[in-house]
Amino acid sequence: MEVVPPDVVNLQQERDLYRNLLELGGKDEIEPFLEEALSLIVRISSAQQGYLEILDAQSGSDTPGLWMAHGCYDEDVEAIRAVVSRGVLGAAIASGQTVVSTSVLEDPRFSSRRSVQRNKTGAVLCAPIGHPPLGVVYLQDRVGPGSFSEEDRHRVERFTRHLAIFADRLLLRRQQHGPDPTLPFRRLIRTESVIGRSAAMARVLEQVAVAASCDIAVLITGPSGTGKTQVARVVHDNSERARKPFVELNCANLQETLAERELFGAVRGAFSGADKLMKGKIDAAEGGTLFLDEIGELPLGVQAKLLQFLQSKQYFRLGDTSPLVADVRVIAATNSDLEAAVARKTFRDDLRYRLEVLPIPMPALSERREDIPALAEHFCARACEAQKRPRLRLSPGAMLAMQAVEWPGNIREIANKVEAAVARAGVEGVSQVDRRHLFPSRVSGPARPQWLSYHEATRQFQRQLLEKTLEETNWNISECAERLELSRAHVYNLIAGFGIERKKS
Known part of the structure; x- marks a missing residue:
């Protein structure tokens, strides 16, 4: 039986860890991402229990914004949070360094704390997530004999470096879009x-x-x-x-x-x-x-x-x-x-x-306009895969244009429009789908058709009405939005989507 060298094993584990993290990074919500990430690190470190906490940036380091536990009963979670919040977490956050202890109960840094004495806390490994820390990963007790090794520490630190990037992106997404009411x-x-x-x-x-x-x-x-x-x-x-x-x-x-x-x-x-x-x-x-x-x-x-x-x-x-x-x-x-x-x-x-x-x-798309960007991205990725093309992205202009128009055909119309746009962009060999791929202008000349589709006629009317109202209000966006019974944000999206520019006086 061939013996695999330790450095090869470590390399394979590093590759598998990074591959798993990349798969997790495709998630759109922070909670399921953190839950699966914690499960992964508990497994690869052979810990018995795990706890992950993202701090509430507005309330300070003592207040968890998000937290979850793995391999714990309710009373275990309370005990872990007591140890983490009052001692080990504070040390990891303050120093920005990983805290490793063979036995917290015998560690002079933490042994005097009542929560440690009451819960008889053993071996722990607590690593900050990111620099400056936006949270911590806490692991307690190993499945096998002994305490956490130096290799465990390095592995967890590599994990938290990658974790910080993905978690920060998802937290920013939540700040931009607000909580997801579909999540429950x-x-x-x-x-x-x-x-x-x-x-x-x-x-x-x-x-x-x-x-x-x-x-x-x-x-x-x-x-x-x-x-x-x-x-x-x-x-x-x-x-x-x-x-x-x-x-x-x-x-x-x-x-x-x-x-x-x-x-x-x-x-x-x-x-x-x-x-x-x-x-x-x-x-x-x-x-x-x-x-x-x-x-x-x-x-x-x-x-x-x-x-x-x-x-x-x-x-x-x-x-x-x-x-x-x-x-x-x-x-x-x-x-x-x-x-x-x-x-x-x-x-x-x-x-x-x-x-x-x-x-x-089922709601019409007009009742869920905030879902248009996510739908457009989904259909773009699906069209690229179906057409066997390299992955294309929707440009900001294309996304704004899609949010600016009505979709009488609802989701099916968006899917068809994006599929055709991906084909046009793919033929050109460009890296992103732009507004012109979604809404191509008709060819000029004597053969040009003398009719408009319902969709194009609607776009033309919307643009003309918006331009007229902007001119009448001297580009006062608040007044324009009030006249059209739209939000100011939607008016800005329409202006960008239609590419309307204020005429120079």
Whole structure:
């Protein structure tokens, strides 16, 4: 058996540590980042317990802004915080140096403290995070025999140097964007595919968490392109049915016979050309979830049969007289007003009530404009990967332009616009997507079309209205914002996004 030299082992550990930290650095929120970082350092240092604290810069070093523990019971955390806050932490913060002790209980620097005597604190290693310190990592007791070694100290110090860079970036992000209201619900369910941290998305995720915890019918409503299918998938993936199929059926433009066949299946001879048994979507979704998109377009005759299935879990294949039983959860979605459809007698009121046990309304993008930058970055990265291009970034001008316009097609429109912009930028061989890639001007000349798309017409109107109002108010931004019923920040974004400059007098 070949013996690996110690220096090679150390190099491998350093590489693995840095690689893990880079993966953690992709997170957008400070809490999950710190939690996984602490777990990592506890593991590589073979500590029994770990504690990580980020100081509150405004309140002083005695007040933790953020803290978390690993491998500890509640009483352990209280004991560790007592030792850290009154002794070891203070020494690490004041000196900016790592504190290592084979036994704090016998260490003359800390042994006289009551918390140390009461808790019989043993071996510890406490390293400051960054210089000047923005926090500390505290490790207590090793899994194996002995105290923390010199190599443990070096490893933890390398860890905290990298940790400080990522933590500082996430803290700055929080200061710029404020707290993330979606975070409490993201801790309850897996939501990696859901982009955004607006209050509107927090309300959606709150309902998604409820829907995932039970097995009742859900109706998702909202304009086209807002992500209804994605939310249905998140509900399914976080439910007890996650290991079973997620089957989709778009009910739009389906004639009654076709809709019935797609939903319930058909037996041989049920209609012309039916030369074999045809299984439907309900059969395919057995044990899992059936997602019915555009439910408002389902023909009335099939609505009655769907209602029967929802009430009894029984259904009939087209042309069959023997009932079948299925264990399927139904999630439906629509961008139409079902109450109005009921009034027009194109949708059954009893089916609406049966589907709308738990409603989840999806907000239009106009209700969550603060999510536009994150969505744009996400779609840019996805487009680069799909088109096999080097990673491109959205320029500040491109980002401001995207925030300045309306998106009647919502998230789907942004995704398509960014995908096309990445293709244009990629052909040019540039390193970033600019405003001109997103909103290219039309080619001049006799072949130029004499029409504008809805999106372009809207942009032109917005720009003209803003320019007119700025001139009328002599570029008084506060007055301009008041007239247009916008925030001052949004007016500044519009000015930058449209590239409007004040005319020289």
